[in-house]
Amino acid sequence: MVKLLMPRAKDLDTVASDDLVDKKMSINEKVYDIMGHAKSSLSSILVNPKVFDFGEKGEEEKVLVVVRAHWFTNLSWIITFVFMLFVPALMNFIPIPGEIVTKYKLLISLFWYLVSFAFGLEKFLAWYFDVVIITDKRVIDIDFGNLLVKKFSEARLIMIQDITSKVSGFFQTIFNYGKVKVQTAGEMPEIIFENIPNPEKIIKILQILRDEEIKKNASREGML
Amino acid sequence: MNQDINNFLTIIEKIIGMIGSIIYLIFSGVIVKQVTMMSKNINDKYNGLLIAVSYFHLVAAIVLVLMVVMIL
Numbered sequence: 001m002v003k004l005l006m007p008r009a010k011d012l013d014t015v016a017s018d019d020l021v022d023k024k025m026s027i028n029e030k031v032y033d034i035m036g037h038a039k040s041s042l043s044s045i046l047v048n049p050k051v052f053d054f055g056e057k058g059e060e061e062k063v064l065v066v067v068r069a070h071w072f073t074n075l076s077w078i079i080t081f082v083f084m085l086f087v088p089a090l091m092n093f094i095p096i097p098g099e100i101v102t103k104y105k106l107l108i109s110l111f112w113y114l115v116s117f118a119f120g121l122e123k124f125l126a127w128y129f130d131v132v133i134i135t136d137k138r139v140i141d142i143d144f145g146n147l148l149v150k151k152f153s154e155a156r157l158i159m160i161q162d163i164t165s166k167v168s169g170f171f172q173t174i175f176n177y178g179k180v181k182v183q184t185a186g187e188m189p190e191i192i193f194e195n196i197p198n199p200e201k202i203i204k205i206l207q208i209l210r211d212e213e214i215k216k217n218a219s220r221e222g223m224l
Numbered sequence: 225m226n227q228d229i230n231n232f233l234t235i236i237e238k239i240i241g242m243i244g245s246i247i248y249l250i251f252s253g254v255i256v257k258q259v260t261m262m263s264k265n266i267n268d269k270y271n272g273l274l275i276a277v278s279y280f281h282l283v284a285a286i287v288l289v290l291m292v293v294m295i296l
Binding site: 042049110111114118122125129131142144148 | 258262281284292
């Protein structure tokens with residue numbers, strides 16, 4: 001009896017489907033939903049970074065995701081760097097014919113430590129500044145090849161035609177990183193991102209953003 | 225005669241040391257330039273620290289040149 005008195009919701013038949021609810025999520029929320037939150041500025045994936053900025057950014061452009069190479073790709077140079085630091089100490093155990101004068105030892109050690117430091121710094125810089133940036137308008141690959149070479153590739157989201165990923169080999173499979181290839185209809189036929197962590201999530205984000213851009217474009221054309 | 229050879233070798237040593245350390249100094253200057261350029265292009269949390277580290281490296285390279293001049 002009590003149940004009969006309860007008013008029936010008038011809009012039961014017009015409750016939004018899951019798709020419609022999904023559409024209400026902002027792009028930021030969708031990206032968070034897929035990628036999660038970055039724990040540190042030194043993470044391989046930064047989601048909606050507050051501090052991050054780049055020179056070619058448009059005024060109204062918003063950086064959604066910044067991706068660096070997977071941390072595991074740094075392991076080889078970190079091991080080499082640590083080994084290089086121990087080389088002067090190890091040299092004491094190797095018998096050398098004749099005797100090296102102390103002043104030479106000092107100079108050679110200083111030079112060696114500087115070279116080791118420069119090696120580590122160069123490798124870190126290459127990792128830190130080689131980034132893939134996904135904004136709400138385009139996807140950008142900034143690549144600092146060596147000392148003074150900068151390569152900048154971009155593709156507008158709406159121009160993206162096909163996105164593929166490739167995870168091959170033992171370590172890539174274990175740590176889930178690999179190559180993402182973005183084929184575009186623009187001047188740059190394809191952009192390749194190497195050693196990207198979670199390639200399938202990156203693909204998903206790019207697909208969502210591309211679809212959003214296509215919808216926006218369609219509605220703009222409809223209005224005209 | 226031996227004294228002459230020793231003097232000659234010392235001069236050669238000094239020249240090689242100087243050239244090596246100056247080349248390294250130029251290289252460390254290039255690193256500073258590189259980090260500054262990268263930081264202009266990409267602005268992130270640790271840019272300031274990286275620029276400071278590159279300048280520290282440059283100072284260490286200058287110390288190396290001075291040590292080569294004084295020691296050799």
